[in-house]
Amino acid sequence: MASFKLTINNRAYSADVEGDTPLLWVLRDNLGLVGTKYGCGIAQCGACTVHLDGKAVRSCVLPVSAVGKAKVTTIEGLSEKGDHPVQKAWDEVDVAQCGYCQAGQIMTAAAFLKEKPKPTDEEIVGAMSGNLCRCGTYHRIREAVKVAASKTN
Amino acid sequence: MKLAAAAGGGLFLGFNWSDTNAAPVVVDANQIAAGAVKFNSYLSIGSDNIITIVSPNPEIGQGIKTAFPMVVAEELDADWKLVKTVQGKLDNAQFERQVTGGSGAVPHSWERLRKAGATARYLLVNAAATKWGVPVLEITTADSKLSHKASGKSASYGEFAEAAGKLTAPTDIKLKDEKTFKLIGQSVRNVDNKNIATGKPLFGLDFYREGMLFAIIQRPKAFGFKLKSVDSAAAKAMPGIVDVVTFENSVAVVGKSTWQCKKAREALKIEYEKAADLESSEDHNRIFSNLMDNGEATVRRKNGDVEAAFKSAAKVIKSEYQCPFLPHSPLEPMNFFAHVREDGVELVGPTQTPDRARGEAAKITGFPPEKITVEITRQGGGFGRRLSADFAIEAVHVSKLVKAPVKVIWTREDDMTGGTYRPAVRYRFEAALDKNGEMIGYKLRGVGINSGNPTREDNFPSGSVDNLLIDSVEHKSAITTGPWRAPITNFLAYAEQSFIDEVAEAAGKDPVEFRLALLEKAKKSPAGEVKYDVDRMIAVIRLAAEKSNWGKKKGVFQGFSVYFSHRSYVAQVGEVVVEKGKPTLKNVIAAVDCGIVINKSGSLQQVRGGVVDGLGHAMFGNMTFKGGTPDQSNFNGFRLIRMNEIPEVDVHFVENGISPTGLGEPALPPAGGAVANAFYKATKQRLRNQPFINEEAFKGIS
Numbered sequence: 001m002a003s004f005k006l007t008i009n010n011r012a013y014s015a016d017v018e019g020d021t022p023l024l025w026v027l028r029d030n031l032g033l034v035g036t037k038y039g040c041g042i043a044q045c046g047a048c049t050v051h052l053d054g055k056a057v058r059s060c061v062l063p064v065s066a067v068g069k070a071k072v073t074t075i076e077g078l079s080e081k082g083d084h085p086v087q088k089a090w091d092e093v094d095v096a097q098c099g100y101c102q103a104g105q106i107m108t109a110a111a112f113l114k115e116k117p118k119p120t121d122e123e124i125v126g127a128m129s130g131n132l133c134r135c136g137t138y139h140r141i142r143e144a145v146k147v148a149a150s151k152t153n
Numbered sequence: 154m155k156l157a158a159a160a161g162g163g164l165f166l167g168f169n170w171s172d173t174n175a176a177p178v179v180v181d182a183n184q185i186a187a188g189a190v191k192f193n194s195y196l197s198i199g200s201d202n203i204i205t206i207v208s209p210n211p212e213i214g215q216g217i218k219t220a221f222p223m224v225v226a227e228e229l230d231a232d233w234k235l236v237k238t239v240q241g242k243l244d245n246a247q248f249e250r251q252v253t254g255g256s257g258a259v260p261h262s263w264e265r266l267r268k269a270g271a272t273a274r275y276l277l278v279n280a281a282a283t284k285w286g287v288p289v290l291e292i293t294t295a296d297s298k299l300s301h302k303a304s305g306k307s308a309s310y311g312e313f314a315e316a317a318g319k320l321t322a323p324t325d326i327k328l329k330d331e332k333t334f335k336l337i338g339q340s341v342r343n344v345d346n347k348n349i350a351t352g353k354p355l356f357g358l359d360f361y362r363e364g365m366l367f368a369i370i371q372r373p374k375a376f377g378f379k380l381k382s383v384d385s386a387a388a389k390a391m392p393g394i395v396d397v398v399t400f401e402n403s404v405a406v407v408g409k410s411t412w413q414c415k416k417a418r419e420a421l422k423i424e425y426e427k428a429a430d431l432e433s434s435e436d437h438n439r440i441f442s443n444l445m446d447n448g449e450a451t452v453r454r455k456n457g458d459v460e461a462a463f464k465s466a467a468k469v470i471k472s473e474y475q476c477p478f479l480p481h482s483p484l485e486p487m488n489f490f491a492h493v494r495e496d497g498v499e500l501v502g503p504t505q506t507p508d509r510a511r512g513e514a515a516k517i518t519g520f521p522p523e524k525i526t527v528e529i530t531r532q533g534g535g536f537g538r539r540l541s542a543d544f545a546i547e548a549v550h551v552s553k554l555v556k557a558p559v560k561v562i563w564t565r566e567d568d569m570t571g572g573t574y575r576p577a578v579r580y581r582f583e584a585a586l587d588k589n590g591e592m593i594g595y596k597l598r599g600v601g602i603n604s605g606n607p608t609r610e611d612n613f614p615s616g617s618v619d620n621l622l623i624d625s626v627e628h629k630s631a632i633t634t635g636p637w638r639a640p641i642t643n644f645l646a647y648a649e650q651s652f653i654d655e656v657a658e659a660a661g662k663d664p665v666e667f668r669l670a671l672l673e674k675a676k677k678s679p680a681g682e683v684k685y686d687v688d689r690m691i692a693v694i695r696l697a698a699e700k701s702n703w704g705k706k707k708g709v710f711q712g713f714s715v716y717f718s719h720r721s722y723v724a725q726v727g728e729v730v731v732e733k734g735k736p737t738l739k740n741v742i743a744a745v746d747c748g749i750v751i752n753k754s755g756s757l758q759q760v761r762g763g764v765v766d767g768l769g770h771a772m773f774g775n776m777t778f779k780g781g782t783p784d785q786s787n788f789n790g791f792r793l794i795r796m797n798e799i800p801e802v803d804v805h806f807v808e809n810g811i812s813p814t815g816l817g818e819p820a821l822p823p824a825g826g827a828v829a830n831a832f833y834k835a836t837k838q839r840l841r842n843q844p845f846i847n848e849e850a851f852k853g854i855s
Contacts, residue, residue, distance in 0.1 A: 021410075035354075037485070037533070039484045041564060044787065094343055097759070098531070136762035139801075
């Protein structure tokens, strides 16, 4: 057991856990940030996607000891009022069915659009194909990323 | 009719979270009741004009938490912007059927929901008429407002809620003419969109309670094993572990965090012994082949004289189709919270059958059902998996043994290897054609592994063929099975619609015309009972053919499929084009008759999602076994469809004003057939087994 100091959503946190504990479970079980979801635990589904210094990472395979001083952003901290262009687009396009994967989808899309504000359709599909949606909302995810891109520019 | 008590009540949605950083989505019954009048079990209206509508059935992604309140709001003439939707707790005295399964909620509750809204509207109108001294019939309602044109009087619903709440509800209530619906049929966004997009604790896995322990359970690693001995000393000594308890064939590691429990589970030393045959997939293939020819069959439907028809046939077509077991793979793995107290039991979690969870908890603890509460969380998919209560049973056992509130969490590996699969099935179809290419005989034998009845004997083409025999053979296995979205028909529809295509080709007829001719025959001279609506089936076929421009597109290979399931009718056309020498699935056009469409946005996505799900599992879904142990345990071995693999899906609804039927399942069954038939047109190769990707015809293509 060790104490880890983390910066999450611009706030300082500290967690007393074993160093190999994935960031996902520290967020969920220790810090009460349950918006980041568990889906597979092996970086296959993307439900656990968070930002590490602005880059999308899979928190289920990231040991807390490896986070260091990097700034973590979770779905709870993507925007203060839930009005990030990607979050708004997700509502406008009415993407969610069950909704479980969508936090991860949104985090993936937000990091992607920061890198590529004007993506082509192919680039969107390429960026989003690492995230599984068991309900099959892919058409609307694709559409919502386009809507978000059009609103950001 | 009574005013809601302001005291007691507890939480409607039981998220309770010790960390103040999380903003829990809690709808407090007291908050609702503050100045609010409860008109019936579905709705209350506050003096602040806020209308709270309870949606009693579990929300697993089918959109019921939005669609059900829409129906109530329609009859109430409520302003949707002022409607708050809450998930009801288990209370089947009030709601009767609180199940999500079989696409049955809408047909069950359509009238009840409408009456709930219409009754409240009636009472508000009567209260206003008395106060204003005007005739009831002169009062109009819209957008949560009452108006009397002649006198210019108007008021909000909130202003009359209290007075209306004191009136006696009528026993008989007139419902709206469906043609005047304003809200029903519109596109209304998912009521939880904002909570979903901001990461609020909505799901079972998000439920935390002060003092709650976590449990990760080791179940037998092979189907057919039973527990022999457990050495838990090393696991118990690991950090964060509170206890290790055993019940039935399970060993539960109980501790202070998910990760600690997961790691400690790896330190368990468990011995198993054989309790049943440890089957492998090769065994299943041998069993299928043996039972197909030699099994003792149960006759499901028989019309005319099949043997004579086949003897006199000018042509006989015979084919076999096979599918593997499938896990459900909802993205939120199984989990459940239980607190077995001295005086009762509290259950919280994602279940499609809360009443079953309560019944099982009653059996284990000895408490009567009224001492057991069940709160239903939003669910990260279900697909039939959460119809079982096994995970709730586990939570009750563990909480009872450790005397603490416990949440049982399944890892993805647990979820995928834990059974309750879509059963593996093999079909043999045979058709007899006369010299004119008319289908005069039809035989179907289904062999299933723990499948119950692997046929749907009264579905099409039954009723359209004079001589018909449908029977089935069952093999009992230690591998557990259960309902999987569109049970049985999720594979049967593909096999049957692909076979019908084979028969149409042998008869030298267009696949659409061939199906239509059979349906005309079922209408004019039915062979035995016809348990589907022939006209509705014809209508979706014609609509799909029209919208896809059937048979008239150049360079596009089209495949047809139509299926009736869960009271709804869906026809689909798959479109394949050949790009760089490779067949590529471009489009699926779907024509759907589910009667009145309640929420256009939700319904459209439900169909698209159903097509993606049906196609994805037909293409990739494969669960195999060795010595009773599943070969696939996570999404690296078990492939789910991804965004770069989907076709465009074009959806068209039939507008016929018929009372609505379910949509959670019916779009899935026809998907595989439409695609396989299009693939055949492009390649002249039949896909007869799922997953398609393992078929010889598919090698080197995808």
